[in-house]
Amino acid sequence: MNNAGVLLQSMLDTLHPAEKRVAEYILKHQQQISQISVQKLAEDTETSVATVARLAQRAGFSGYRELKFALLSATAAIPEKDDHFDDIRPGMESAQVIQQLTCWAKKCIEDTAQVLSPEQVDRAVTALLNASKTAFFGVGSSSFVAMDASFKWIRLNRWSFVYSDPQVMLLSGVMLQPGDVLVAISYSGKTKETLEVAAMAKEHGATVISITQVGNNPLHQMADIGLWVTATEAGMKRGDIGSRLAQTHVIDILYMSMISRNFTDAVMQLEETYTMVRQKRKD
Incomplete structure (x- = not known):
């Protein structure tokens, strides 16, 4: 529960x-x-x-x-308050920062697991496995999450693309059609450019999957499949650190779920891409 x-x-x-x-x-x-x-x-x-x-x-x-x-x-399962979740303080030693940020990152991921719906994840994985093309889009720190996702899809030999320029992404949204999927990433769910791309993709018949914070924000309401994350963005942790961690965690869940569903073919693709990359490394 x-x-x-x-x-x-x-x-x-x-x-x-x-x-x-x-x-x-x-x-x-x-x-x-x-x-x-x-x-x-x-x-x-x-x-x-x-x-x-x-x-x-x-x-x-x-x-x-x-x-x-x-x-x-x-x-019944709420632990006592952990001081490691306090904000960064002046003069902290590196060991303290490492411990504090590690505990906080763990909490972001655990809290996201509490609000992420397995049923919605299943629907998203099914849509992604059946997609002819998958586009990822995010602005700011969400754009890094989108780029990481596209890289993972390439390793599975999945047709995917990502652009950091909103105008180019909007043009790409026009080219999406039924059978394609857009994964729109925005923690607030209110980013103007992301909403425009999602609306364009939906208008042309593509399936829209959103990754946003909890709540009926505009992007979540627009999406065919909505995935929720949650993270603390307070004090010195502002700057989308927590949201980026939580969003990346959801991408990894989708990625690993796709591998699990299509295990034999996925393993073959991963081995092939790993071998290719390894051959490019210098000894």
Whole structure:
């Protein structure tokens, strides 16, 4: 079961004010959630029972009862606060930075695993395996994730392409057609250029897979298949470090899932490309 606390935390920036008050109250009172009725929750947050229900449904639950059960299940496994998740501080030694960033990177990946839907991953893998062409697109740090993905697809002898120039990518989006796939990568889900390319690809019949933060952001709503990630981008960790780690992790999951589904042929392709690359290395 997904960690509902992580899910709600990831959704905060996408919620309407009333829903956000409910989510923040729940996160603050997770340990007492079993004793809080839907009526009391609505009263304490100055909202309504309908708002509570709407929040639960936006998080993927049938209602408050199911959300509360998920929170109770997750609460039992919540560890004590780890100081290694604190922000970078002045004068830290290299060993401390290594330990702190390693713990934080691990947390980004673990939290993403909590919000990533296996069903959506299965749908994405099926679409990618059946794709005639696969295009990857992202802007800024997401463009590096897209380039890494395209490189992996080439190793599997999959027809793929990636461009860093938004105008060239928009032109490429026009050439996509039914049977092709666009993987659109944007942590916010609101990047203008990425939305334009996704809309163009969808208009021409291609399947759009999005990789975004949790929530009903514009790109997630537009996509045929939506994959969620979550990462802390606070303090000195701003600069898309966490989102890049989480997005790359999802690409690796898709890549390894494709290999698993088509194991014999995939292994042959990987061995062939590895041998070719090894021959180019200097002893």
